[in-house]
Amino acid sequence: MKKLIIGSKAELKKIFNIEEVKRFAESSLDTNPIHLDSGYAEKASFKKPIIQGMLVASLFGGILGSKLPGNGTIYLGQDLKFIKPNFVGEEVTACIELVKIREDKPIYTFETRCYNNIGELTIDGVAVVKYINPEIK
Amino acid sequence: MKKLIIGSKAELKKIFNIEEVKRFAESSLDTNPIHLDSGYAEKASFKKPIIQGMLVASLFGGILGSKLPGNGTIYLGQDLKFIKPNFVGEEVTACIELVKIREDKPIYTFETRCYNNIGELTIDGVAVVKYINPEIK
Numbered sequence: 213m214k215k216l217i218i219g220s221k222a223e224l225k226k227i228f229n230i231e232e233v234k235r236f237a238e239s240s241l242d243t244n245p246i247h248l249d250s251g252y253a254e255k256a257s258f259k260k261p262i263i264q265g266m267l268v269a270s271l272f273g274g275i276l277g278s279k280l281p282g283n284g285t286i287y288l289g290q291d292l293k294f295i296k297p298n299f300v301g302e303e304v305t306a307c308i309e310l311v312k313i314r315e316d317k318p319i320y321t322f323e324t325r326c327y328n329n330i331g332e333l334t335i336d337g338v339a340v341v342k343y344i345n346p347e348i349k
Numbered sequence: 350m351k352k353l354i355i356g357s358k359a360e361l362k363k364i365f366n367i368e369e370v371k372r373f374a375e376s377s378l379d380t381n382p383i384h385l386d387s388g389y390a391e392k393a394s395f396k397k398p399i400i401q402g403m404l405v406a407s408l409f410g411g412i413l414g415s416k417l418p419g420n421g422t423i424y425l426g427q428d429l430k431f432i433k434p435n436f437v438g439e440e441v442t443a444c445i446e447l448v449k450i451r452e453d454k455p456i457y458t459f460e461t462r463c464y465n466n467i468g469e470l471t472i473d474g475v476a477v478v479k480y481i482n483p484e485i486k
Contacts (some may be wrong), residue, residue: 223400224378232376240407241361244414244422265424266407270377273403274406277381285381291428 216320220310222280224271227265227303236267262297265335271306272324272339280308281343292337302329318344357447360365360406364440365400373404399434399484400453402472408443417445418480426477433464440466455481
């Protein structure tokens with residue numbers, strides 16, 4: 213397991229496909245055509261269907277739950293600013309960095325950011341999690 | 350379309366099944382067993398696998414994109430506090446209420462909340478969206 217010290221970092225890269233975007237739209241009961249209809253997305257001044265911001269941001273949960281801190285992490289909060297869209301079929305990089313450790317409780321604050329395939333910041337935010345290392349329980 | 354005035358409300362109800370939770374785990378590259386393994390969830394002091402908080406919160410995008418304001422809504426931000434878990438197979442109610450309209454830009458702030466099947470608050474947050482009514486473009 214990675215060490216939980218200020219400055220600890222982890223990242224994930226992923227290309228979302230149109231099937232994942234459609235399933236997420238169905239699951240979240242979101243019929244907004246901006247994610248599903250190329251013609252509509254173009255008219256709305258995006259070059260192609262955009263991935264739901266919350267689906268992209270789900271990668272933060274992926275990193276927190278599987279890499280840093282890892283299995284057993286309890287998500288307490290997530291703030292998100294959707295700065296630029298991420299497009300279907302283009303690689304997303306999600307990064308987190310530990311910026312605060314509570315002294316009284318095992319509660320950790322991470323800066324969380326996503327970038328598009330040309331390195332532009334697309335999502336900026338902060339995650340707060342609780343984590344007790346299962347190996348030292 | 351619903352009127353966009355301070356106090357405008359909309360809601361969605363949904364029961365997430367284990368398949369949706371598994372697909373979201375795969376899509377977000379999250380291997381945290383707390384969502385997938387009943388034994389682990391029990392040991393971690395939850396009575397059964399919990400739905401990913403971000404999957405539950407995706408219902409806010411569902412309401413914003415399909416009900417209030419509706420199609421064409423652009424998500425600018427979402428703050429989330431995960432207060433209590435929602436469990437697989439139990440009904441979630443997601444509610445939004447318009448609390449602020451910018452005077453200079455078509456930017457709207459909503460309070461966003463989820464409740465479990467016995468009416469307890471599980472997620473509290475705030476969404477900010479941009480919306481231009483396509484009928485008056």
